[in-house]
Amino acid sequence: MHYRILAINPGSTSTKISIYDNETPVFIKSITHKTEEINKYKEINEQYGMRKSLILKELQDNNIDINSINAIVARGGLLPPVKSGAYLINEDMIDRLKNRPVIEHVSNLAAIIAYEIGKLVNIESYIYDSVSVDEFTDISRISGLKGMDRVCVGHTLNCRATAIKYSNSINKEYKDLNLIVAHLGGGITIQLHEKGRIVDIVADDEGPFSSNRTGRLPLKKVIRECFSGKYSQKDINNIIRGKGGVYSYLNTTDTREVEKMIESGNLDAKLVYEALAYQISKGIGELSTVVNGNVDAIILTGGVAYSKVITNMINKRVNFIGRVEIIPGENELEALTFGVLRVLKNEEKAHIYKELVTNI
Template structure:
């Protein structure tokens, strides 16, 4: 008997649009980018207040394209607003809905609408709703969590969905399972994530929300703490500093743009500031790749590059020249986020993976040897 081709609707809410796709197994049968006018979004006080608005637009887009909700076997949303958990596919439950609605992780981002929209459609049809490898996926090894300040620990916020799917797909292309491989996996786009994957677990990475790692188009990357203190003492606010970590740092602060292609072109045309920023970003990416390779003891099966900036062949070449001695470098321009969400649901529906239960209890709360009074 042929394996059932599960029909899955995936929803990835972003700042100005919501990406929607219908998949049958690995094949996308319908995708659409539902745009949201800034003037419409401005009417809502908080991210979660946008729920009825976004649901309505998605329903209209599905109807316009002849997609009936009743034909869908499962709904998957991007899992924002949640507390740290191991990677995997999770069923949307009441705790998850509460955390997504209020943004329990302290980060207000449209991704927290993902579980809410998936649940709304699931409630209409009686079908299951899931999230897959949410942004707060946390599989760090213990050594990666430590800092030199008692009670202050490292946490990671990464493009976990695309990172893990890229690794899963590359392992399959090698005829191997993700759980049998060691990779350094990068997502290089508006934000840049670099991570170490050891036998199916993302054991280390850089907190790109917290100001770690490399400079990115909208993010400052890692900074000397003493220099940050000087920056604050010079009259800047903590709010300004936090925005540098996520929205107004990197190319935005240095060059007044977040468009990587523009910066690359300006650098090629001899713009000294653009050339310096572009070169420094490439250098920092390679330095971070080297750090993740050391986490894996130098036993690396591949360096995998994904994200929108990987369409830039010059960037890929620069990474190959500096890091190709570590392991083969493979480029996957763009992202597999919609495919990753569909694949996670299909694994559960087919019985190849058991859906996790979101408890709302962070996967890590500290080390007793340092936290006990």
């Protein structure tokens, strides 16, 4: 059966789209939005019409008839907690994303745009592996302070797509395996997939630092700095997510530059890079205890996983836990498309989003 799928993934300064015929990409485009164009809009939701028009224009300019599309899939926005997999986009979801989003975020536009384009040609639209996927067990939510539960926010789209890809490669069912997946990118998320469910994670504020994020910090020292009078709340947030991690030590966010520093004999760079691998390995070890060490494989993915230097350092520390697989990169458009393709082929069933009820 032939299916043509449009995928939509908006970012802060771009909108990425693709057309796949089944698993074959036939058109991929990143539409760039100039800063002055984005700054015209006071609210993110106001960008909807502009981005939708540009998507339709790109398809028209490349001779892609929207009537040839069988389904549309969009990056899931910041909804209340949802299950992994596909959700059919409906009026409840659109109302939530437009009027009561959990957080104002550009990803919220994806479903809105997909839904409106879908109505133009009378086809169904979906989100897949939303940013808000949360399948934590009760015990994993406990943080140490009542009323401040842990939440599951991470790179679920890439992690789950990579876990499924690995499972298929060894002719196993994803739901039959225990996998630890470490997304190594601008942010780092480590997830435990237990028999097809993401039951725990080490989020980017709980574990390893990354290129520009601090990760876990000594809490007493953070509190002292917060009340020192030197910083506003915004300043602290900008340090933690933007000026921390590798950048704070070496004034670069590019791991390739760090490796060049190491090659030239920079001992500080060597120490920071080894600490990065050390902390990632600790996070992997931490999650292995949740399944009593019964880990079928450890998967390293994301852009930083292209680095043999960092993956080799991690492998040496964690291969006693389980087989280490390197599947680098992050193809979100492919992950979205393949997810919905499984729905169209009846290999998965799409969830129905309902407001005012618990989604998990």
